Amino acid sequence: MPIVELSGIRKTYGRGGFFRKQERFTVLRNVDLSLRAGECLGLVGRSGSGKSTLGRIMLGLESPDAGSVKILGQDVTGCTRLPEHIRRAVQVVFQDAIGSTNPRMTAGEIIAEPLRNFDKLQGTALRERVAELLELVGLSPDDAGKLPGRFSGGQLQRICIARALAPSPQVIVLDEAVSSLDMLIQAHILDLLDSLRRRYGTAYLFVTHDLRLVRRFCDRAFFMSDGNLHAFDPAKTVDMKGSKVLEELFNAILPPMPDAARRQGNSGESVAV
Ligand SMILES: Nc1ncnc2c1ncn2[C@@H]1O[C@H](COP(=O)(O)OP(=O)(O)O)[C@@H](O)[C@H]1O
Numbered sequence: 001m002p003i004v005e006l007s008g009i010r011k012t013y014g015r016g017g018f019f020r021k022q023e024r025f026t027v028l029r030n031v032d033l034s035l036r037a038g039e040c041l042g043l044v045g046r047s048g049s050g051k052s053t054l055g056r057i058m059l060g061l062e063s064p065d066a067g068s069v070k071i072l073g074q075d076v077t078g079c080t081r082l083p084e085h086i087r088r089a090v091q092v093v094f095q096d097a098i099g100s101t102n103p104r105m106t107a108g109e110i111i112a113e114p115l116r117n118f119d120k121l122q123g124t125a126l127r128e129r130v131a132e133l134l135e136l137v138g139l140s141p142d143d144a145g146k147l148p149g150r151f152s153g154g155q156l157q158r159i160c161i162a163r164a165l166a167p168s169p170q171v172i173v174l175d176e177a178v179s180s181l182d183m184l185i186q187a188h189i190l191d192l193l194d195s196l197r198r199r200y201g202t203a204y205l206f207v208t209h210d211l212r213l214v215r216r217f218c219d220r221a222f223f224m225s226d227g228n229l230h231a232f233d234p235a236k237t238v239d240m241k242g243s244k245v246l247e248e249l250f251n252a253i254l255p256p257m258p259d260a261a262r263r264q265g266n267s268g269e270s271v272a273v
């Protein structure tokens, strides 16, 4: 049984404002996706192509306009509050570590929150588990007492990763979660995630713009364009010279050439991928 199963997912948002007539635009057209235990699924695509939307739908944080979302075999489409065993099973790490941590909570409190909620841990058992998780992501147990402002962006991101690992989830959505880490730490975190999937069958949706990481870390991969998922072989992105798939793939992940951007009226700003 897949841990997460999406079928026929469609999502539209309204564009326009108070004075102009709202128009709908479609972010996801008809997306089918299933994620099994121990699987790592890579997802690439231009900024704005709908990767995070798909991630949020997969986490049950947002409802699709059509289609169904099943998590651990249970249909949770349109659920406003997910059952506790599902909330625990599906965790997420966003790219924005600062925005996803409370500046007034210490690192230890941030990591302790899911342990208190889901495992009812307290006292020494709680402190020991927090220390263990800090060490797992390459930080020190002494860091538990520090506030987020004392950490670098990469360190804070590791605290978010420790918080996601805390409830021993079955799926983690990593939404550009390792992009801000330097290469050594990135390698350390990816090794850690790899060992968790071998040991416990943890599955990942790995959203990134780095094809090397997809190649190194993912079993299957998709690029998102025009609201659809297109599969590609993560191992073959290098041997596909001249291939239509590779061309589309690069079109999906690279920003437009400066010339093309100017023609589109984009005044030379860089386009985040
Ligand atoms: N809550 C929302 N309301 C309106 N538009 C949204 C909302 N969330 C995302 N969008 C729009 O949907 C599109 C896809 O966004 P997103 O899923 O964040 O893309 P990606 O993660 O690939 O950059 C973008 O055009 C974005 O502006």
Ligand SMILES: [Mg+2]
Residues within 6 Å of the ligand: 051, 052, 053, 175
């Ligand atoms: Mg995104």
